[in-house]
Amino acid sequence: MQECFNLRRDRHGSRHVISGKVVIEHGPGLSGPGKSAAVQIHSTTQTDPNTGKGKLSEKACLKKGKSRKKDGTKITTYKIKLHVEPGFGNPGAFVIENNHKHRFFLQSATLVIPGNRFIHFDCRSWVYPIEVTNASRVFFSNTCYLPNQTPAGLLELRKEELESLRGDGTGERKEWERIYDYDVYDDLGNPEKGPDYDRPVLGGSDAYPYPRRGRTGRPASKSGNKCIHTCVCVCSSLLLHLDLNFVSNHWPETISFDVYVPADERCSPKKLSEFIANAIQATAHFLLPEVKSSSHDSSSFESFDEIRELYSENRGEAIREESVMEKVKKVVPAELFKEVTHKFEYDIKFPLPQIIKANQFAWKLDEEFGRQMLAGTNPTRIRCLREFPPRGTLTESYIQISDIEENLDGLSFEHAMIQWRIYVLDHHDYLLPFLRKMYSAGVCPGATRTLLFLRNDCTLKPLAIELSYPGSFDNINGTKTMVILPEEEGTLQALWQLARAHVAVNDYAYHQLISHWLHTHAVVEPFIIATRRQLSVMHPVHRLLDPHFKDTMHINALARTVLINAGGILEKTLFTGKFSMELSSELYKEWRFDEQALPSDLIRRRMALNESESPIGAHILFQDYPYGLDGIDVWLAIQTWVGDFCNIFYEDDASVKSDTEIQAWWSEIRNVGHGDKRNETWWCQMTTKENLKHTLTTLIWITSALHASVNFGQYTYAGYPPNRPTRCRKFIPEEGTMEFAEFLKDPDKYFLNMLPDKFQATLGMALMEVLSKHTSEEVYLGQRPTSEWIDNKEVTQRFKKFSECLREIEKQMLERNGDPELRNRRGPAKVPYKLLYPDATKVEGITAQGIPNSVSI
Known part of the structure; x- marks a missing residue:
């Protein structure tokens, strides 16, 4: 829109008036800003020679606020009238100054032009009082411009806004600041509490590379690691304040919600x-007498029935006298407490996990064991075996081919490999260097390699498990290895x-x-920071990516304070213990961004064939791989949408190369955000439209579908500890030992004693329950919080097409789940595969479905 608006003259005839509205959210008990907030608009076409920025209108205060409540949130709509000089030109940005004592959330603004024409500003941002920020806020309209297409009046504003977001890399960040910068993971340890809380700095070194x-x-802290003085994540904080000091004697005793993220x-x-x-709700389980008592003696579950009691009704009666809410009140901010109490229920029970809902014994079956490698919470590790022993193995394999050939449906092992029917779930070599370090009282670490055979019905039949564990202490670097073969009954079946x-x-x-954590949460954060620092909100790619970054930095900050930190929940539940993040750093050495694209990942793992004629360049090897088949559909939908979007704004390869913001963005991601991999040759050079399309498709895939596939099924499968235990407290007993005699006496009891104790199991279940839930305000793939997120009709039409495509994919997924020939879609446990089903707005609780736009939990 290059012409000037036909604006209405005011009563004096010398100026023109632009009217509009501003929509603001504010917290319970807080008043809206009203006249304490003032707005000015910038022209896109007329430049002020003194500032180089678009001409400003006169200030206008917010007036005539009308409030309403939506889902408990107070929303006030204010009217504004802005006076501008004749020939002012098109409004393209506005400045808002908050002279109120409270911050407020600016939802949107709309300027109304005679002739029913509108200019929308999708703001969705916090505006803090000017007394702390010392600056007004600038918001740009929903019209997108590549850098070289920016109207003259917005050029300086665009540059100035990006510079303010980068900061100068110094000082401790304050709540109201909007500054994005990078740092290494030097805040996981707390060595001032003792050597057990010392952790290496991750990132910035060859030894410990990290995003x-x-x-x-x-x-x-004195040793260089930044101490955790504040704790934002409520889960562990509440454990401590609900008289559960046994969770950790080293977590903070005062809780604050002020750890910085923009x-x-x-x-x-x-x-x-x-x-x-x-x-x-999840941590209240720890107030039950049987759990509290178990925390002191590492007691095991006595029977499978005792585990099932965790899901029984009316367990909450035992804690009514604990005055839970009185204790919660001490750690939850006052403005949130009322809302929290409305949601809490005293009916303390874990939901019944789907894995045992239809068939409580299905998890014991080998078919279900293999199915979960294809359709469970970790379907991205299994791969088709190219050679045996697997390439790059550190030790000679003890698996004898002669022991497993009888289970190959008449094929020789060599012919089965040629037909791409031998698979491996390999957790062996990367663990070997850590085993002895991980061994401790109550943790018996092992490294496993599992071979499987793809049967004619496309189910996976386990062939053998190779298990290595720390050897005798007189051989410090040695390991012991055993091979266990599947059996259907008796002692060998129990082994x-x-x-x-x-x-x-x-x-x-x-x-x-x-x-x-690593492949979604951690690797995405540098992309978020680079996007905020290098891509203006006016940049079309910023608009495209913005919903896929929602809440991720905050969730990651929570993780650093309670999940992945020294003494955090993952160290307390996983067998990897204090070496968990060190192991994560070691495996980051293998990470490649180009292999995070689903087609590349499937081809690398030989789960798909390289096929140039396919729209995605790959053809899945067998149709009954739920993650792969559903994933390809979702990937293709994202790829098409991203391609359509980029084609609207980029004419050719030259327009990508000349995009200064995109080039700076990509350079910063490679050289700073993932700086420990800056010299890798697999990074693309971002010189073509295809480079850009593929990069954006991969990034959106990671933040949405990949994260959903590995997150929201956690409670479904790990909510029942025998199915996916977090650690083993016993090794497999060797014949002739006292442990073997104990095992023979009662194999089930030995198995239960091998699992995590009651406290560890309950802690892990509580975490899975929290992480597997969607919140009510979640926005899913193919959705946006508002239809006015961009001022481009062609984009909105393409986005509608994308949404419609996802609805068709949902129908296909439901049809597949109902096909009895596709046995891996439900398996013996009768758990339908819906982890890549895009929408979850019509169901509540732990749904095991739905693809949120972002890594938001």
């Missing part, structure tokens, strides 16, 4: 209150069950630390 995180500027990256108050309520538990423990730790 960068957002810089907070908190003071460092305000626009924070979870909303409503989401935070839901998260707190979910955490209270096989123990071996499977060690495999599940390995897979659970790899899933949490690598597939989930």
